[in-house]
Amino acid sequence: MDTVVDILLLAFLAVCAIAILRLRDLFAMAMMFGLFSLITAGLFTTMDAPDVAFTEAAVGAGISTILMLATLAQTARREQPVTGRSKLLPLLVVWVTGAVLIYGTVDLPAFGDPSAPVHTHVAPYYLQQSTADIGIPNVVASILASYRGYDTLGEVVVVFAAVVGVLALLGLRARPPRVVRRPVRRLDQHAVLKVIAKLVVPVILLFALYVQFHGEYSPGGGFQAGVIFAAAIILFALVFGLDEARQVIPPRVLQRLPAAGVLIFGGTGLLTMLLGGNYLDYDMLRESPQKAQQMGIIMVEIGVGVTVASVMLLIYFTFAERGRHRRPDGNGDDGPGGAAE
Amino acid sequence: MSFFAHYNYHLAIILAMIGLYTMISRTNLVKKVAGLNIFQVSVFILFISLGVVEDGTVPILSEGYTAYSNPLPHVLILTAIVVGVATTALALALIVRINEAYGTVEEDQVQAKDEEP
Amino acid sequence: MLPLIVVVPMLGAAVAALLPAGRLPWLWATAVSWFMLWAAAGLAAQAMDLGVLSYWMGGWAPPFGIEYRLDPANALLALLIALLAAVVLPYAGPSLASEVPERKTPYLYAALLLFLAGQMGISVTGDAFNVFVFLEISSLATYTLIGLGRDRRALTASFSYLIMGTVGATFFLIGVGLLYALTGTLNMADLAARIPAVAETRTVHTAFAFIVVGVCLKLALFPLHLWLPNAYTYAPSAVTALMAATATKVAIYVLVRFIYTVFGPAFAFGDMPTAHLLVPLAVIGLLSTSVVAIGQGDIKRMLAYSSVAQIGYMVLGIGMATALGLTAALLHVFNHALMKGALFLALGCIAYRLGTTQLAVFPGLGRRMPWTMAAFVAGGLSLIGVPLTVGFISKWHLVLAAIELGWWPIVAVIIVGSLLAIIYIWRVVEVAYLQPAEDPGRCEAPLALLVPTWILVGLNFWFGIDTRVTIGIAERAAAMLTVGLNGGAP
Numbered sequence: 001m002d003t004v005v006d007i008l009l010l011a012f013l014a015v016c017a018i019a020i021l022r023l024r025d026l027f028a029m030a031m032m033f034g035l036f037s038l039i040t041a042g043l044f045t046t047m048d049a050p051d052v053a054f055t056e057a058a059v060g061a062g063i064s065t066i067l068m069l070a071t072l073a074q075t076a077r078r079e080q081p082v083t084g085r086s087k088l089l090p091l092l093v094v095w096v097t098g099a100v101l102i103y104g105t106v107d108l109p110a111f112g113d114p115s116a117p118v119h120t121h122v123a124p125y126y127l128q129q130s131t132a133d134i135g136i137p138n139v140v141a142s143i144l145a146s147y148r149g150y151d152t153l154g155e156v157v158v159v160f161a162a163v164v165g166v167l168a169l170l171g172l173r174a175r176p177p178r179v180v181r182r183p184v185r186r187l188d189q190h191a192v193l194k195v196i197a198k199l200v201v202p203v204i205l206l207f208a209l210y211v212q213f214h215g216e217y218s219p220g221g222g223f224q225a226g227v228i229f230a231a232a233i234i235l236f237a238l239v240f241g242l243d244e245a246r247q248v249i250p251p252r253v254l255q256r257l258p259a260a261g262v263l264i265f266g267g268t269g270l271l272t273m274l275l276g277g278n279y280l281d282y283d284m285l286r287e288s289p290q291k292a293q294q295m296g297i298i299m300v301e302i303g304v305g306v307t308v309a310s311v312m313l314l315i316y317f318t319f320a321e322r323g324r325h326r327r328p329d330g331n332g333d334d335g336p337g338g339a340a341e
Numbered sequence: 342m343s344f345f346a347h348y349n350y351h352l353a354i355i356l357a358m359i360g361l362y363t364m365i366s367r368t369n370l371v372k373k374v375a376g377l378n379i380f381q382v383s384v385f386i387l388f389i390s391l392g393v394v395e396d397g398t399v400p401i402l403s404e405g406y407t408a409y410s411n412p413l414p415h416v417l418i419l420t421a422i423v424v425g426v427a428t429t430a431l432a433l434a435l436i437v438r439i440n441e442a443y444g445t446v447e448e449d450q451v452q453a454k455d456e457e458p
Numbered sequence: 459m460l461p462l463i464v465v466v467p468m469l470g471a472a473v474a475a476l477l478p479a480g481r482l483p484w485l486w487a488t489a490v491s492w493f494m495l496w497a498a499a500g501l502a503a504q505a506m507d508l509g510v511l512s513y514w515m516g517g518w519a520p521p522f523g524i525e526y527r528l529d530p531a532n533a534l535l536a537l538l539i540a541l542l543a544a545v546v547l548p549y550a551g552p553s554l555a556s557e558v559p560e561r562k563t564p565y566l567y568a569a570l571l572l573f574l575a576g577q578m579g580i581s582v583t584g585d586a587f588n589v590f591v592f593l594e595i596s597s598l599a600t601y602t603l604i605g606l607g608r609d610r611r612a613l614t615a616s617f618s619y620l621i622m623g624t625v626g627a628t629f630f631l632i633g634v635g636l637l638y639a640l641t642g643t644l645n646m647a648d649l650a651a652r653i654p655a656v657a658e659t660r661t662v663h664t665a666f667a668f669i670v671v672g673v674c675l676k677l678a679l680f681p682l683h684l685w686l687p688n689a690y691t692y693a694p695s696a697v698t699a700l701m702a703a704t705a706t707k708v709a710i711y712v713l714v715r716f717i718y719t720v721f722g723p724a725f726a727f728g729d730m731p732t733a734h735l736l737v738p739l740a741v742i743g744l745l746s747t748s749v750v751a752i753g754q755g756d757i758k759r760m761l762a763y764s765s766v767a768q769i770g771y772m773v774l775g776i777g778m779a780t781a782l783g784l785t786a787a788l789l790h791v792f793n794h795a796l797m798k799g800a801l802f803l804a805l806g807c808i809a810y811r812l813g814t815t816q817l818a819v820f821p822g823l824g825r826r827m828p829w830t831m832a833a834f835v836a837g838g839l840s841l842i843g844v845p846l847t848v849g850f851i852s853k854w855h856l857v858l859a860a861i862e863l864g865w866w867p868i869v870a871v872i873i874v875g876s877l878l879a880i881i882y883i884w885r886v887v888e889v890a891y892l893q894p895a896e897d898p899g900r901c902e903a904p905l906a907l908l909v910p911t912w913i914l915v916g917l918n919f920w921f922g923i924d925t926r927v928t929i930g931i932a933e934r935a936a937a938m939l940t941v942g943l944n945g946g947a948p
Contacts, residue, residue, distance in 0.1 A: 006349065007348065007352070010349070010352035010353070010356075010386075011352075013352075013356055014352065014355055014356060014359065017356055017359040017360065017363075017379050018359060020363065020372075020375050020376075020379065021359060021362065021363045021367075021376070026369070026371055026372070029371075029372065029375060030371075030375075033375050033378070036379065036382070037382070040382055040385070040386070043386065044385075044389055047389050047390065047392070047393050047410070048392075048393060048394075048397055048398055048399045048400070048409075048410035049389050049392065049399070049410065049414075049415045049418075050399050051415055051419060052385070052389060052415050052418050052419055052422070055419055055422050055423075056382075056385070056422055059422055059423070059425075059426045060378075060382070060422070060426075063426055063430075064378065064426055064429050067429065067430055067433050068371065068374075068375070068429075068433065070433075071371060071433040071436055071437055072371060074437055074440060075371065075436065075437070075440040075446045076369075076440075076445070076446055076447075079367070079369040079371075079372055079447075080368070080369065080447050080450075082366065082367060082368050082449075083449075084449075085366070085368070085449070087366060089365070090361075090362055090365035090366040091362070093361065093365060094358045094361050094362045094365070095358075097357070097358065097361060098354055098355075098357070098358040100664055100667060100668075101354045101357065101632070101664065102351065102354055103660055103663075103664060104636055104660055104661050104663070104664025104665065104668075105347045105350040105351065105354070105661070106347075106660050106661075107640075107659035107660045107661040107662075108347060108350060108636075108639055108640075108661055109639065109640075110347070111347060111348070111349045111350070111390060111393065112393045112394060112395035112397075113395070114394050114395060114397070114408065116391075116639070116642075117639070117640055117641055117642035117652075117656075118391050118392065118411050118413070118414070118638060118639060118642045119394060119411055119642070120642060121521075121641065121642030121643055121652075122413065122521050122522060122642050122643050122644075123411045123412065123413050123642065125522050126412055126413065126522070127400065127402070127409055127412070130402065131402060137401050137402040137403060138400070138401045138402075139400040139401070139402060139409070139412040140400055140401075140412045140415050140416055140419075143412055143413060143416045144416045144419060146516060146518070147516065147518050147522055147523055148416055148523065148524055149515070149516050150515040150516060150523075150524045150588070151416070151417075151420055151524060151585075151587065151588055151591055152420065153468075154420070154579070154588065154591035154592060154595060155419075155420040155423045155424065155591060157468055157471075157572065157575070157595050158423060158424050158427045158591065158594050158595055158598060159423060159427050160471070160472065160475075160572075161427065161569070161572045161595055161598040161599050161602070162426075162427035162428070162430045162431050162598055163430075164471075164475060164565045164568045164569050164572065164599070164602060165430075165431045165434065165565075165569065165598055165599075165601060165602035165605070166430055166431060166434045167565050168562050168565035168566060168569060168602050168605075168606060169431075169434045169435065169438055169602065169605050169606075170434050170437060170438070171561075171562075217401070218401065219399070219401070223419065223423060256476055258472075258475070259472035259473070259475045259476050259568075260472075260476075262468075262469065262471075262472040263469060263472050263473070266465060266468065266469040266472070267469070269461075269465065270465070270469075273461075277517055278461075278513065278514055278515065278516060278517040279461040279465065279513075279515055279516070280515055280516040280517075281516050281517030282516070283517060308423075315430050315434075318434075319433070319434075319437070322437055361625075364621065364625075370617065373621060377621060377624055377625070380625070380628060381624075381628055384628055384631055384632055384635065387632070387635055388635050391635065391638065391639050413644075414635075414638075417587055417644075420587075420591060421590075421631065424590075424591070424594045427594070427598060428594070428598065428620065428624050431598055431601055431602065431620065432617065432620050432621075435601070435605055435613055435616055435617045435620065436617070438605070438613050439610075439613045439614060439617065442610035442613055443610065451614055455611055455614070
């Protein structure tokens with residue numbers, strides 16, 4: 001049964017990918033891209049990776065697609081036909097890469113084989129020791145935040161590097177503009193949308209908090225929570241307008257949060273060093289190693305959540321604001337969502 | 342080992358090929374980024390497939406289960422997904438600036454404008 | 459101390475982003491770079507004393523946790539990165555102030571520190587996946603820094619590099635994934651211990667191919683170098699100097715580490731045709747890009763092509779698969795950073811005064827900017843490989859390594875490469891000193907730029923004459939990395 005679902009999902013993915021390749025209407029392509037990510041998330045679920053599925057759904061189908069739409073709203077809606085380019089080189093590169101990869105998979109252990117090296121070396125340690133070392137049921141969380149917590153710090157810094165880049169390249173005005181009521185709006189005229197958004201946004205925010213603090217017991221954690229939190233505010237911005245959303249969190253505060261999150265995470269490591277341990281060795285934080293580990297994990301997950309949520313929001317605001325100023329008709333209080341109708 | 346024991350990997354490789362082809366053969370920069378993303382997702386699928394255990398379940402320890410999927414690839418791919426979205430955001434920011442500087446996001450037209458005296 | 463050399467610039471970047479625009483972010487970044495130099499010097503001395511330093515992140519033992527591992531090979535690299543950073547960052551303040559708007563300074567210096575943190579992280583980590591994470595940190599910072607160049611072509615250069623760089627990093631990731639599938643581990647030392655058992659499988663061969671190709675994209679080995687000339691040409695001057703001096707060197711190091719430590723030379727050169735691929739590509743790249751460099755009108759671009767050519771020398775040394783060849787490669791990694799750093803800093807002085815580095819503005823520069831041009835000439839001599847400079851030391855070792863193998867054609871290639879370098883450097887010298895200036899006014903660069911430039915020039919001669927430190931570390935590192943080759947245990 002699993003096999004059938006697996007192959008079906010993978011076949012869907014291939015169809016989506018080909019559609020992305022062939023569609024000339026770029027908005028349609030972006031929507032197809034969102035669908036692609038959503039199906040990928042489904043595939044990850046069938047492969048018993050709920051944390052990854054969660055992230056892929058929030059990031060691929062959510063943030064990436066929104067950013068892509070925001071870019072398209074400012075650039076071009078249609079792709080121009082490719083002319084005068086030889087298809088030989090791309091085809092060659094692709095077939096060689098594919099052939100080498102197929103060659104490489106021949107000696108891989110069979111799919112799902114429990115005696116494969118990945119299941120007999122290193123990983124069993126996490127599954128067996130996590131309870132004693134850290135005492136939380138979600139092993140993904142304990143590897144993410146403790147065993148390989150340093151990778152996760154790196155991941156947070158990557159996100160921070162992205163926002164540094166986007167702000168350096170595009171810039172964001174420090175003060176929100178005065179809210180001017182315009183007679184013609186696009187999305188916020190729809191009463192149904194407004195009512196539903198008002199109902200849904202608080203629930204999403206609450207869910208984000210749940211995901212943040214329940215990540216040790218169920219799929220989730222700072223990263224997913226951050227993205228979901230940002231998604232709630234972005235939804236608000238799409239329906240009620242960018243300016244109103246920016247009233248909720250002033251950019252001057254928001255611009256400082258990504259660095260603050262990095263410092264919370266990295267600072268936890270420095271703290272453990274000051275207490276005489278290794279970098280990010282949470283055992284130093286409290287007497288009982290288990291409680292110390294859990295405390296350390298909560299601290300660093302807060303750092304992750306703060307950085308991720310603020311970075312996603314900042315990037316969205318930057319793109320949306322840029323689009324508004326560049327749009328020739330000058331009427332775009334709704335951000336790119338408005339243009340993507 | 343049978344060739345068909347690897348169907349998951351093979352389908353992921355097909356995705357990788359479509360993604361790479363989109364990235365190399367198209368001139369529209371947004372589409373290139375989409376292709377790059379497909380390529381990256383195919384690698385994510387490859388990694389997650391490695392972690393699957395037959396009759397296993399999600400790696401959240403609970404009574405009554407003994408076989409769990411390997412949590413390590415999950416952690417790695419969580420990181421890789423984040424790296425992917427960070428790259429995408431930066432690429433799109435560059436595209437916005439390129440569009441402002443050149444008035445187009447088609448690679449060949451951008452090159453043509455640079456070659457003008 | 460070992461984690462701090464990475465963590466301090468990483469968290470320092472976050473602090474820089476919080477500082478107000480102006481001089482403060484620059485001063486902060488400079489202070490951080492000096493800390494890095496101090497720490498790197500101490501660590502290098504320790505690594506030479508103890509052989510290997512190991513640090514367990516989070517207190518978890520490898521292979522379960524992430525390990526930082528410093529031995530002479532990466533101690534040399536860490537020292538190089540920190541040294542270049544400590545010299546270039548003081549220079550960056552006035553230079554970048556003339557090229558990047560002031561309001562962007564917090565992000566600019568945050569990106570510079572992230573770049574350094576990433577480079578340093580790749581150098582000292584002992585975990586294959588951790589390499590990928592830090593590779594992406596430094597790459598994202600690099601894309602940003604290139605995109606901040608004044609010319610609009612900086613944007614397209616950055617975009618092309620982003621695409622190529624991400625493909626390279628993803629190829630690397632595929633390779634690491636395949637290795638993981640067969641060994642179940644990500645720790646480099648553990649991988650090295652477990653790969654021999656599965657070395658005969660097609661999966662390991664594929665993993666090797668993907669890692670080598672991915673890293674070669676990053677280090678711009680011919681013909682995968684197409685992103686590099688534009689990136690170096692249009693990035694702000696100080697950024698080009700730092701990038702040219704360190705970024706490709708770190709990629710070279712990753713190649714060395716995977717070929718010699720993780721896969722082991724017996725596998726890389728015995729089971730795989732590594733030498734048959736790397737050596738011809740290095741030779742073709744070395745000669746062809748040197749020729750292309752001669753025809754360039756923009757001197758920054760000329761030096762960018764020259765960098766691709768110099769990468770050829772390093773890959774050549776790696777491909778020789780001998781202790782002497784590897785010593786030469788490692789020496790050239792360090793020495794080329796010194797010479798290209800000095801040359802790009804000199805060009806930065808010219809860009810600061812004249813706003814461009816086109817050959818058209820060079821007539822009479824020998825009189826108009828005597829100190830700058832003298833630095834350029836000194837750097838050029840080192841690039842050519844004149845005795846008493848570092849360039850001579852590394853090329854001499856490379857020639858010795860080629861002779862040891864009896865590869866006489868390679869000796870000829872190295873000499874022809876140097877002759878080509880004489881031609882492209884002479885072109886500039888001729889125009890600057892022998893052609894009259896249209897505007898004869900003196901316009902020497904300020905001391906704030908000249909002093910760092912001359913410090914690097916001085917180091918070119920210092921390490922060209924007193925070679926104990928560099929050759930000492932490089933020989934020790936090469937001996938350690940080639941254990942499997944010279945009759946030792948595989």
